[in-house]
Amino acid sequence: MSSTVAATHAVIFGRPGCGKSSLAERLGADYGYSLVRTGELLRAAVRRGDDLGRRVEGLLKSGNLAPDELIFELLDGRLKNHHEEKLLFDGFPRTMGQVPQLKQLENHHHFTIDTYLDVSVSHDAAVARMTGRRICPSCGATYHLLAKPPVSTGICDIDGAKLEQRRDDSPAVIEQRQRVYEQHAGPILAHYQTTYPTLFKIVNGEQSVHDVYLETKQVLGLSFSL
Ligand code: AMP
Numbered sequence: 121m122s123s124t125v126a127a128t129h130a131v132i133f134g135r136p137g138c139g140k141s142s143l144a145e146r147l148g149a150d151y152g153y154s155l156v157r158t159g160e161l162l163r164a165a166v167r168r169g170d171d172l173g174r175r176v177e178g179l180l181k182s183g184n185l186a187p188d189e190l191i192f193e194l195l196d197g198r199l200k201n202h203h204e205e206k207l208l209f210d211g212f213p214r215t216m217g218q219v220p221q222l223k224q225l226e227n228h229h230h231f232t233i234d235t236y237l238d239v240s241v242s243h244d245a246a247v248a249r250m251t252g253r254r255i256c257p258s259c260g261a262t263y264h265l266l267a268k269p270p271v272s273t274g275i276c277d278i279d280g281a282k283l284e285q286r287r288d289d290s291p292a293v294i295e296q297r298q299r300v301y302e303q304h305a306g307p308i309l310a311h312y313q314t315t316y317p318t319l320f321k322i323v324n325g326e327q328s329v330h331d332v333y334l335e336t337k338q339v340l341g342l343s344f345s346l
Contacts, residue, residue, distance in 0.1 A: 125234075125341055126151075126340065126341040126342050127234050127235040127340040127341055127342070128205065128206045128207075128234060129206070129207050129208075129231050129232060129233045129234050129235075130153075130207075130208050130209070130233065130234065130235040130236070130237055130340060131208075131209040131212070131213070131222070131233055131235070131236050131237065131312075132144055132208065132209065132210050132237050132239060133236065133237065133238045133239065133305070133308070133309060134238060134239035134240070134241065134325060135241060135243070135246045135298060135301045135302075135305065136246060136250060136294070136297045136298065136301055137241070137245075137246030137247060137248075137249040137250035137253070137294070137298075138239045138240070138241040138246055138249075138325045139239060139241070139249065139267070139325055139329065139332060140210055140239045140325075141157065141159075141210060141262045142262055142264070142267075142268055142329070143239065143332065143333065143336055144157070144208050144210045145261065145262065146333060147208060147336070147337075147340070147342075148208065151206070151342055152205075152206055153206040153207065153208040154202075154204035154206060154207055154208070155208050155210060156195065156198060156199070156207055156208065156209045156210070156212070157209075157210040157211050157260075158186075158191055158194065158195065158210075158211040158212045158214070159210070159211045160210075160211075160260045161194050161195075161198060162176050162180060162186060162194070163180065163260065164260070165194075166180060167257070172190065172193075172194070175190065176190065180287070180288055181287050181288060181293070182288075182293065182296065183288050183293040183294075183296035183297040183300060184296070184300060185214060185215065185300060185304075188215055188217040188218055188221065191212065191214075191218060191221070192218075192221045192224075192225075195212065195221070195225055196225065196228070199225060199228075199229040200229075202229060207231060209222075209233075213308060214304060214308075215304050215308070216304070216307050216308060216311070219308060219311060233319070234319060235319055235321060235339070235340060236312040236313075236316060236319055236320045236321070237321050237322075237323060237336065237339060237340070238309055238320070238321070238322045238323070239323050239325040239332070239336075240322055240323065240324060240325050240326075241325040241326050242326065243298055243302075245325075245326055246298065247294055247295070247298065249264065249267070250289050250294045251289070251291070251294070252264045252265040252266050252267070253265075253285070253286065253289055254270075254274075254283040254284065254285060255283065255284060255285075255286050256276035256278065256279065256281050256283055256284075257281060257282075257283075257284050258276065258279050258281035259276065259278050259279050259281070261276055261277070261278050263276075263283060267329050268329065270283065321339040323335045323336050323339060
């Protein structure tokens with residue numbers, strides 16, 4: 121059933137490789153959501169080589185999670201003085217410790233999450249997708265060799281940079297990231313499903329990219345608002 125009011129502040133959940141980053145980018149481009157992506161904020165810190173980046177570089181390479189306090193610090197900084205009307209969180213909360221952090225951020229920065237969206241895919245489907253993933257090292261845009269290829273092979277459509285495979289998309293690290301997700305996700309999803317049953321939605325992420333997008337737009341109440 122479609123919502124009648126369009127979502128303005130949403131969180132997208134899903135295992136690594138479920139396609140949520142591409143989905144978030146498309147929603148951002150089509151409907152003006154500002155993306156708040158902890159993975160991308162961390163990778164940007166690593167690229168800058170600042171103090172925080174040096175602290176998390178090893179964790180990212182191994183597929184393990186950054187500490188909760190650091191994630192909060194990063195998001196608090198990202199949201200300070202923000203004037204964006206529509207926010208889409210991708211990759212947060214990722215531990216039960218980050219669940220109260222989201223509440224705190226909502227209170228501090230004056231917004232309320234109105235949709236918790238789970239993009240559901242199996243372990244095997246997610247692993248297959250991750251092996252084809254490519255990323256722009258300059259702007260962070262994500263592509264997929266089969267599902268979302270760039271216009272020119274190996275080149276970012278947005279800024280022309282040479283696309284790369286993420287270091288944490290190697291087979292061993294992909295499996296580790298799936299294990300980490302499986303360890304943490306169950307209680308987080310159960311928490312939001314129980315606490316906000318009307319705001320919690322599940323999208324079948326194993327459909328075609330087109331159909332996942334249509335279903336997502338429907339549950340976000342965006343079907344007719346472009
Ligand atoms: P992602 O791009 O969301 O797949 O995140 C890439 C990596 O960044 C993860 O494998 C973690 O190492 C780290 N990361 C991203 N978001 C979080 C978070 N909310 N908490 C802890 N670590 C995170």
